[in-house]
Amino acid sequence: MDNPRLVFDRLDQRITAWMAEHGLALLCVSVGFIFFWFGLLRFFAGLSPAQELATRTISLLSFSLVPPAVAIIVLAAWETAIGLGLVFRIQLRATVRDGRLLVAGPRSGRAQTAHGWSDMKPAGGRP
Secondary structure, three states, X not given: OOOHXXXXXXXXXXXXXXXHHHHHHHHHHHHHHHHHHHHHHXXXXXXXXXXXXXXXXXXXXXXXXXXXXXXXXXXXHHHHHHHHHHHOOOOHHHHHHHHHHHHHHHHOHHHHHHHOOOOOOOOOOOO
């Protein structure tokens, strides 16, 4: 009978090797499905829980030059394209760059200040 510690070590090594081989692909697929799903929801009015927030943020960042109806369709197409790019690993470098650009908008200082996020405290009240 094998020592339980040796059995655990062998199992741990096999899991680690499997994750090293497949982890990036699984991450791309899972994040891709999230982008795809949220993008797909934006194509249908009222289904996306963050539609109002997204249109306000885009309006704010574009200085109200982009109409909300256009902004939401462009955002939906962009998110869906990023999702499909991640899931099917199409032009992965460009897809990741676009995803970073998409996420950077709401995290900008202009958007955070306008939405009142810059003065929010983390849970528990710690700074």
